[in-house]
Amino acid sequence: MFDFPVEQNGVTQEKLLTLIKNTIKFSVKTGHRYFVNQLFSGLDPYGLAGQWLTDALNASVYTYEVAPIFTLMESAVITEMCRMIGPEWNDGIFCPGGSMANGIAIHLARFNYNKSIKKTGMFQHSRLMLFTSEEAHYSTQKFASFIGIGEDNVILIETDEVGRMLPNRLEEGIQEQLDFGGVPILVVATLGTTVRGAFDPLNEIAEICVKYRLWLHVDAAWGGGIIFSQRHRSKLNGIERANSAVINPHKLLAVPQQCSILLVKDKNILHACHSKGAEYLFQKDKYYDQSYDPGDKYLQCGRKCDVFKFWLMWKAKGSSGFAKHVDALMDAAEYFEEQVLARPEFRLVSKRQYINVCFWYLPRYLRGKKDVLEHSIQLHKVAAQIKGAMVKHGAIMLGYQPLKQFPNFFRFVAQNSALGRKDVDFILDHIADLGRAIYK
Amino acid sequence: MFDFPVEQNGVTQEKLLTLIKNTIKFSVKTGHRYFVNQLFSGLDPYGLAGQWLTDALNASVYTYEVAPIFTLMESAVITEMCRMIGPEWNDGIFCPGGSMANGIAIHLARFNYNKSIKKTGMFQHSRLMLFTSEEAHYSTQKFASFIGIGEDNVILIETDEVGRMLPNRLEEGIQEQLDFGGVPILVVATLGTTVRGAFDPLNEIAEICVKYRLWLHVDAAWGGGIIFSQRHRSKLNGIERANSAVINPHKLLAVPQQCSILLVKDKNILHACHSKGAEYLFQKDKYYDQSYDPGDKYLQCGRKCDVFKFWLMWKAKGSSGFAKHVDALMDAAEYFEEQVLARPEFRLVSKRQYINVCFWYLPRYLRGKKDVLEHSIQLHKVAAQIKGAMVKHGAIMLGYQPLKQFPNFFRFVAQNSALGRKDVDFILDHIADLGRAIYK
Numbered sequence: 075m076f077d078f079p080v081e082q083n084g085v086t087q088e089k090l091l092t093l094i095k096n097t098i099k100f101s102v103k104t105g106h107r108y109f110v111n112q113l114f115s116g117l118d119p120y121g122l123a124g125q126w127l128t129d130a131l132n133a134s135v136y137t138y139e140v141a142p143i144f145t146l147m148e149s150a151v152i153t154e155m156c157r158m159i160g161p162e163w164n165d166g167i168f169c170p171g172g173s174m175a176n177g178i179a180i181h182l183a184r185f186n187y188n189k190s191i192k193k194t195g196m197f198q199h200s201r202l203m204l205f206t207s208e209e210a211h212y213s214t215q216k217f218a219s220f221i222g223i224g225e226d227n228v229i230l231i232e233t234d235e236v237g238r239m240l241p242n243r244l245e246e247g248i249q250e251q252l253d254f255g256g257v258p259i260l261v262v263a264t265l266g267t268t269v270r271g272a273f274d275p276l277n278e279i280a281e282i283c284v285k286y287r288l289w290l291h292v293d294a295a296w297g298g299g300i301i302f303s304q305r306h307r308s309k310l311n312g313i314e315r316a317n318s319a320v321i322n323p324h325k326l327l328a329v330p331q332q333c334s335i336l337l338v339k340d341k342n343i344l345h346a347c348h349s350k351g352a353e354y355l356f357q358k359d360k361y362y363d364q365s366y367d368p369g370d371k372y373l374q375c376g377r378k379c380d381v382f383k384f385w386l387m388w389k390a391k392g393s394s395g396f397a398k399h400v401d402a403l404m405d406a407a408e409y410f411e412e413q414v415l416a417r418p419e420f421r422l423v424s425k426r427q428y429i430n431v432c433f434w435y436l437p438r439y440l441r442g443k444k445d446v447l448e449h450s451i452q453l454h455k456v457a458a459q460i461k462g463a464m465v466k467h468g469a470i471m472l473g474y475q476p477l478k479q480f481p482n483f484f485r486f487v488a489q490n491s492a493l494g495r496k497d498v499d500f501i502l503d504h505i506a507d508l509g510r511a512i513y514k
Numbered sequence: 515m516f517d518f519p520v521e522q523n524g525v526t527q528e529k530l531l532t533l534i535k536n537t538i539k540f541s542v543k544t545g546h547r548y549f550v551n552q553l554f555s556g557l558d559p560y561g562l563a564g565q566w567l568t569d570a571l572n573a574s575v576y577t578y579e580v581a582p583i584f585t586l587m588e589s590a591v592i593t594e595m596c597r598m599i600g601p602e603w604n605d606g607i608f609c610p611g612g613s614m615a616n617g618i619a620i621h622l623a624r625f626n627y628n629k630s631i632k633k634t635g636m637f638q639h640s641r642l643m644l645f646t647s648e649e650a651h652y653s654t655q656k657f658a659s660f661i662g663i664g665e666d667n668v669i670l671i672e673t674d675e676v677g678r679m680l681p682n683r684l685e686e687g688i689q690e691q692l693d694f695g696g697v698p699i700l701v702v703a704t705l706g707t708t709v710r711g712a713f714d715p716l717n718e719i720a721e722i723c724v725k726y727r728l729w730l731h732v733d734a735a736w737g738g739g740i741i742f743s744q745r746h747r748s749k750l751n752g753i754e755r756a757n758s759a760v761i762n763p764h765k766l767l768a769v770p771q772q773c774s775i776l777l778v779k780d781k782n783i784l785h786a787c788h789s790k791g792a793e794y795l796f797q798k799d800k801y802y803d804q805s806y807d808p809g810d811k812y813l814q815c816g817r818k819c820d821v822f823k824f825w826l827m828w829k830a831k832g833s834s835g836f837a838k839h840v841d842a843l844m845d846a847a848e849y850f851e852e853q854v855l856a857r858p859e860f861r862l863v864s865k866r867q868y869i870n871v872c873f874w875y876l877p878r879y880l881r882g883k884k885d886v887l888e889h890s891i892q893l894h895k896v897a898a899q900i901k902g903a904m905v906k907h908g909a910i911m912l913g914y915q916p917l918k919q920f921p922n923f924f925r926f927v928a929q930n931s932a933l934g935r936k937d938v939d940f941i942l943d944h945i946a947d948l949g950r951a952i953y954k
């Protein structure tokens with residue numbers, strides 16, 4: 075069907091064109107407004123133009139020397155985003171994804187706790203402990219393993235009925251680990267959890283971090299884009315009290331993949347924690363001021379330029395353009411939730427906090443039942459079956475997953491501000507049609 | 515000069531166009547054949563087309579579901595590259611750079627040594643030790659810090675007169691650490707060192723790794739592309755004896771930034787080491803065979819598609835196209851070395867092994883001196899001064915650095931097969947002209 079193998083000789087131009095066409099044909103149209111499967115969607119024309127120019131210039135952003143515009147642009151964007159968080163914020167880096175950014179935040183927290191680990195490693199140390207919620211993104215655990223702390227030393231704190239970390243449980247968890255001889259160093263709070271879009275209560279968590287002298291990292295990979303919306307910005311209140319935060323413009327703000335920014339308060343820590351001073355890149359006798367070279371703040375060496383597409387969108391639409399985008403998405407989500415509540419064939423999993431709307435489709439025999447969770451076993455199969463039919467049909471891509479006590483449910487997440495009320499109706503009608511056909 | 519700040523409102527289309535033009539104007543033309551500053555250069559038209567299409571499709575390669583073509587294509591390319599290394603090679607992942615790939619190789623080595631660290635961390639463990647050469651890329655040290663092993667536990671083994679790791683010194687180093695109670699787990703050998711392009715003696719190193727049961731990782735980020743050249747492939751002999759290897763097609767093969775592949779022998783280790791099983795992406799009741807989902811083999815979650823541009827180039831030019839490219843670069847380097855040897859104003863730092871040609875420009879009073887190193891202090895300043903003039907002039911970008919006992923020298927690295935003998939002459943003439951003007 076698709077000719078993947080590569081050969082000794084190149085193919086003809088004609089053949090190549092067919093391959094390119096097929097690549098397009100068989101690829102998922104992530105720019106389509108009915109692609110609501112992941113936490114990214116849409117394709118901004120400025121973003122794409124920016125990405126294309128970046129590619130044509132094929133820059134690698136380690137030194138001012140080889141990427142003069144892009145290093146300065148990174149610094150301008152980081153400065154502006156720091157300012158939006160709070161006056162004490164000072165530095166940041168672009169990362170190949172929010173996962174990596176969360177991993178680097180763990181690294182910073184560990185460096186902050188003990189600088190000598192950079193040189194001597196963690197051998198013979200007491201157990202360092204991290205805390206995050208049971209609904210937080212899995213990257214904290216993956217990177218806890220990578221960094222040598224181990225996933226068992228990430229304590230997952232219970233969440234409330236809508237998915238927010240319970241601060242009293244956090245404090246209990248910390249106390250418990252202290253009693254066992256563990257050394258808590260970091261709390262990762264989430265603003266906009268992956269599945270339910272919950273916002274952890276930052277101010278209460280920040281108090282606890284102060285009390286126990288812990289690094290507070292905010293995973294706002296998904297929720298952080300809201301910083302552009304005057305109407306919804308207050309959901310991020312307290313973010314300024316953290317030590318670091320990640321925001322993924324490639325999620326909510328529809329910047330093309332990939333654009334992820336880790337911001338920090340401490341002006342010097344990124345450099346102190348990551349620098350190595352390789353002389354073939356960071357010569358000590360440069361013909362310009364070395365402080366323009368961001369490279370040694372990074373773990374990466376060669377690095378794609380991810381700033382230009384974001385900057386170009388920002389420049390083209392202004393902060394107000396992003397605000398409008400966010401507000402439109404929030405409106406669509408609000409309407410989606412209303413419709414789910416209004417229609418008997420759907421049931422909300424929990425109250426919406428953000429763009430995410432989590433819901434079940436109910437086969438007829440479950441409608442009107444007060445507690446559908448009593449029928450979890452049957453309900454669990456529904457989403458997977460409908461998804462199968464949905465993919466065959468091909469109009470919509472929408473994800474599902476189980477969570478805690480909840481059997482499989484659908485998660486709607488709009489990131490495409492072209493998606494309006496009619497589209498919401500279409501999506502829900504479509505699911506209802508598929509459901510009706512399966513559960514006659 | 516350049517209007518970086520972003521504002522509340524978007525700028526006009528006209529203004530935007532000016533900004534885009536200025537971005538191009540003030541950016542380094544990395545595609546130019548006189549950009550020989552870094553280990554990447556050139557801009558392949560197929561590569562660029564591939565990158566552009568990837569951007570337009572804006573894919574994130576975690577699941578078969580959202581990236582059906584690209585997940586299968588990754589697997590086809592990885593299978594083919596494994597086959598080129600040896601029949602026992604089985605798996606691989608794309609990485610955001612060779613540095614990260616080296617970091618993941620450390621992770622695999624540690625997992626191979628002790629699987630429980632993934633869960634419980636490295637606390638209370640004996641000191642794990644890594645070995646690489648003193649001319650190896652700095653990423654092994656950076657990631658040794660990150661991963662919790664510490665940069666002091668990376669032992670840098672002495673190199674010979676052309677930059678190759680000395681195997682007897684390696685064995686001594688291992689013995690010494692064993693005597694001190696360290697636990698050696700990994701040797702990182704380099705095929706194509708960053709500065710001098712040296713190839714470590716793999717077969718001898720592999721013997722030592724077998725004897726001491728160490729993971730052997732080959733950093734062929736720079737040298738690995740040579741695998742396409744029948745004429746030069748033998749420089750990689752022994753690579754099949756390693757446990758893992760990284761090859762950066764974005765370096766020697768001129769694939770657009772960024773394309774970096776970590777290959778491994780063990781079929782299961784990437785998944786075993788990295789998997790977390792997040793249910794919102796990797797549902798257990800998918801409507802297709804889960805083994806098509808590469809995502810859980812990765813540390814990253816969202817991930818740019820880096821395969822398509824490489825695959826498209828490969829498909830368009832065939833393996834023979836890459837072979838021609840590599841052979842042309844080697845020819846250019848050979849001619850460059852000949853010219854350096856032939857001209858009295860230049861002096862070779864050490865015999866060329868690969869594309870890298872390392873040389874000094876000699877002011878008149880140093881020419882003909884047998885041992886220029888006796889004048890290191892003066893010589894050290896020359897490259898930086900010429901570089902300053904070179905940048906002002908703007909025709910050529912060429913890097914310099916010190917290394918071991920050698921004062922600052924220039925490093926020529928061609929990766930653009932459009933660069934011919936005339937260009938080599940031009941580059942050397944230009945440096946000689948600048949030198950003559952400075953050191954009258």
Ligand SMILES: Cc1ncc(COP(=O)(O)O)c(C=O)c1O
Pocket residue numbers: 374375376377553610611612613614650651653704706707708733734735736762774
């Ligand atoms: C030998 C070697 N290994 C690894 C790297 C790192 O690769 P990247 O820049 O893709 O992180 C380099 C970069 O120049 C290199 O020369």
Ligand SMILES: Cc1ncc(COP(=O)(O)O)c(C=O)c1O
Pocket residue numbers: 113170171172173174210211213264266267268293294295296322334814815816817
């Ligand atoms: C809350 C949260 N944090 C982090 C990430 C990881 O971001 P990335 O996919 O860029 O690695 C995600 C991804 O969905 C997320 O939802």
